[in-house]
Amino acid sequence: MKRFFLSLLFLPIYLFALKIEQTPIEFSKVRVELTKEYIKTHYNLDVKDIKIVPKMVVVHHTAIDDFSDSLSRFKAEALPSDRPDIKGGGALNVSTHFMVERDGTIHQLMPLDFMARHVIGLNYNSIGIENVGGQNSKDNLTKEQLEANIFLVKELKKRFDTIEYVIGHYEYRCFEGSELWLEVDDGYRTFKDDPSVRFMNELRANIEGFKVAPCANETND
Numbered sequence: 001m002k003r004f005f006l007s008l009l010f011l012p013i014y015l016f017a018l019k020i021e022q023t024p025i026e027f028s029k030v031r032v033e034l035t036k037e038y039i040k041t042h043y044n045l046d047v048k049d050i051k052i053v054p055k056m057v058v059v060h061h062t063a064i065d066d067f068s069d070s071l072s073r074f075k076a077e078a079l080p081s082d083r084p085d086i087k088g089g090g091a092l093n094v095s096t097h098f099m100v101e102r103d104g105t106i107h108q109l110m111p112l113d114f115m116a117r118h119v120i121g122l123n124y125n126s127i128g129i130e131n132v133g134g135q136n137s138k139d140n141l142t143k144e145q146l147e148a149n150i151f152l153v154k155e156l157k158k159r160f161d162t163i164e165y166v167i168g169h170y171e172y173r174c175f176e177g178s179e180l181w182l183e184v185d186d187g188y189r190t191f192k193d194d195p196s197v198r199f200m201n202e203l204r205a206n207i208e209g210f211k212v213a214p215c216a217n218e219t220n221d
């Protein structure tokens with residue numbers, strides 16, 4: 001009987017103590033220098049290093065349903081030639097702090113205090129979580145990914161008390177004109193619909209203590 005109660009007590013703790021795998025992408029001096037260049041060009045800031053103070057978490061999907069194909073998009077340090085959509089944004093390849101597989105496995109790809117290139121205007125203030133999925137704009141992120149995102153967001157809030165917002169990538173333009181928005185090129189924008197309103201609503205229903213994007217279309221806090 002005692003053992004039964006103990007196992008009940010420990011079950012939730014076990015469920016939320018998810019592991020974070022270390023799966024580093026290449027981040028040599030080359031990528032650091034390209035990041036500094038990006039910060040200069042896009043944010044008009046001269047920085048000594050690429051360290052950030054995170055104010056928000058930005059949630060994405062990769063638009064590719066396979067994990068290794070998704071990961072390969074972020075590996076190279078310079079932007080591959082098949083990304084003409086964001087080539088105007090500079091030579092730095094995209095990156096993300098975390099990638100979550102469809103079974104919920106969490107990978108950390110780079111140091112959390114380095115700037116990643118994952119969201120126009122807000123890179124210098126944010127931590128990125130990419131979820132594998134959303135190919136052909138399908139709203140197909142899994143329950144396991146939702147649980148992993150809930151865990152990660154809570155974990156990040158514990159590590160960085162500067163984090164105030166959790167937003168979906170599709171909400172990034174809500175911050176234009178706010179003090180967090182740094183992009184100086186008014187012509188540099190891309191349309192984003194990831195990860196999905198449904199996924200963000202489910203995530204927000206399971207976390208508390210965060211502000212929502214100024215134009216979020218629901219009322220959870």
Ligand SMILES: [Zn+2]
Pocket residue numbers: 059060061118169192194
């Ligand atoms: Zn995105």
